[in-house]
Structure formats: C-alpha cells, structure tokens
Amino acid sequence: MTGPTGAPATAAGRGAAGWIDALHRIVPTPERYARFDTDRHSALAIMRCPPGVLDLLMKEGLRYRADGDRVLFDDSDIRNVAAASGSGGSVLELVQRYLFRFAAAAPAEWTAERTWAVRNLAACPAGDPCAEPWEFAPLAAEDFGGRSWDVRTATGAAVDARGAGVDGLAPLAEFAATVRTAGAVRRVRDRLVRDAFHESLDEMRSGRMAYQAMPPALRNDPAAARANGTANCISVSLHLERVFTDAGLEARTRKGYLMGLLGSDHSWVEIREDGRWKVVDPVFALLGLRQGASQEFVEFCLGSVPNRLVPCACPADLETVRHTHRRTPAPTRNVVLVTPLKEVPHERP
C-alpha cells in the first residue's frame, strides 16, 4: 500500500513469497514441545502481515489446531516465520534492527551513560478473566554500575495500557521503573571462555545452530535445544554456563532487559574473573553483526557491559514476569516498552 508520495505503509519486504520461503526455512518446534495457544488475532499482531498471508501460510503447511471455532498456532513457529519473512515490519524484525543499530555506531555509544523509562506489560493468554497473582523479577541495575528508581507494579484496572497491546491481548499487569545505565569496557582473558564464545557465535553465524525463538521447555534445556539445532539467548546462556562450570570457572546466567526504541527481555552468561563479573554474550554479538557491527563490537561482547542492558536479579531460565492461572504456573505474554529519556528526572534518594 502506498500513499500519493509513494511512501509505503511498511517496508516493501519480499511479499508473500518471502513469508512462504520463511515457513520452509525455519526449524519447526518439535511436536512434543509445541504449544498451540496463539490465536489468529495474536498471530497477526506478532507477524504484522495481511490476513491473507496467514491464510496462505496455513495452506502451505503452517501448523495449527482447531479449538472449536478458533484456530490456534504454535507461538514459536509464528515468531520464527515472522522473523525470517524479510517483511521488515514484523515485531521481531523491528526489534532486531532498531535495538542493535547502536552496535554499528562508534564504541563510545556502547558505554555512554543513558537513562530510560521501562515498562513490562504482561497478559495471560488463557483468555478468560484472570485475577491471579503476578510477580516481576526485581531490577539489579546496580550490578552493572547503574541504578533504578520510581519502581512500581500495577495490576488490573491500574495498568497503564496506553500505546501497547501484548500480542493483541489486553495487559493485566505492569512493571515500570526509571533506570540509568552505564556501560564498562572489560575483556575476558580466559582462553576456554574465549573459545567457547567464538564457537557459539560461529555456530549461529554458519547456521549450524539456527537462531530462533523456542518454547520455554525447549530453550531452558540447552542439550535438547542443541540436539534440535536451534539456539536463542536463553539456551546459549545455559549451555555456556555448563561449559564454564564444568571447567571449574565461576559462572552464572542472568535475565534482564534490553533497552532501545523498543525493549526486550534478554539473557546472557557472566563469568567471574579478576574479582569482577564479566558479560559473555555471543547472541549480542550475532545480532550486532547482523546490523553492520565490526569485529570490535564482537570483542566488546566478550567481557564488557553494554549500556543497553539492565540486569534483573533473575537467572536465564526464569521469566521477567511470572503468573499462575487456575493456581498452576501459566505461560505469560509480555511486551517491554522503553522510552529513552533526554534528561535525568529527579531521583529519589
């Protein structure tokens, strides 16, 4: 669709052919891990494609289950097809392009002090009214030399849902804070850690491990994820943690937020060296390279703290938001919204 000036409504992308090609290129979620809990409305909110494209993908073999008069898709399949579509307008493509544009900027941009307003909005995909408890991972910005203030949580009618849907669902819980981040340049010396980082990065760059979204049960089991030929920030962090601890190194995984024009959850692994924790993040390097970053950025991802990460007091295999539905742990959907702040607002002591 174009206007009188020729400006398209979205980036032109590769059209329907790009979507079909993506469907046949992704590694589908193994049947035993598949979760058919994404309805048509949510799928379209994630993919940002015309409904006719989704119909075409179903004819071409996109898996779905009928649930009464509803059609349900595997959430990871939907995200992976969208990310590989080349449409330029799906949520994951936008996240990767705009959150990692800074990686191609001058190195000073990787560590400059920044202030952000962050909101984590969560929804319960069960669909029916749900008033059960929500828990958000606490921020630990101080661990990376930053700080946070004006931290608040809200549920139900108190949630500020302006400007956001959560995969087409109404947000039921909100975490919000103002955060200051400051990066730091550090370098990992340990040869085993350096080799493992580069091996992981090479696996993803070469396609031996497809960088993809995975359901929690698969991404939290790094051996199963590797056997499936897929990797994401969580499975890579957990895998490297095992490699490092098996070698007798002090290591831990971390969940946190990635800051930019949009936000995202992110996970990485940290190792203790020279009396301090160093971030080891091959996925950060991979996504930076995809946006034109240099080898200098790759080296930066082997020890340094980027100013775009806000750590939580939370390991990689736990979510930033947790919820029960009908008194049992339930999958949640969340969206992280970030506003870069030009000026540092008044900080509470």
Added chain:
Amino acid sequence: MAMTVPVDVAASVRDALVAELGIDATALAGEAELSLLPGMESVKLLRIVSALEEVHGVSLDDDVLFSIETVDDLIRALGGAPDAGGTTGETGP
C-alpha cells in the same frame, strides 16, 4: 540511467502515518505528539520509521530516533521542512 525522483518529506510522513494508523490526515498537526496519535503504539511507530527510512534511503542514528516526539520532529529527522499540512514540493539537486 537511473533517475532520482525527489520525495516530499512532509507529505511522505503524513502518508505513512495515515496508512499505518488509518487516521484522517487533517488530524496530523505538526506539533502533534506521535505517541498520542489515535492507535499509535511502539511497534507501529517503528514500522512507520522503517518505511520512511526506506523511502528516503537513510538510516537514522539512535540519538536522532530517540529525540523524535512530534510529527514535525520526524519530518526534520528525515531532512524535510515541516509545513502546515500541505504538499509543497521539495526542491533541490
């Protein structure tokens, strides 16, 4: 030989906003805050920016992107001159 067709930046911004949000172009005052436009959300804003970057062949730095608050800010970021909502032609080489 390829020919470059100048694109009216202000008009292209309004077109992209109308196409993504389905709103009336007359509601798009230059000083209107993008985040407060009807139906606007973060992903939609990035889809609009992405489309406009493609049209104008630019890639905006983070600091420029972070500073965009209004319709006129977006026009200026893309190298255009804000107007009163018309479609004045852009001249130049």
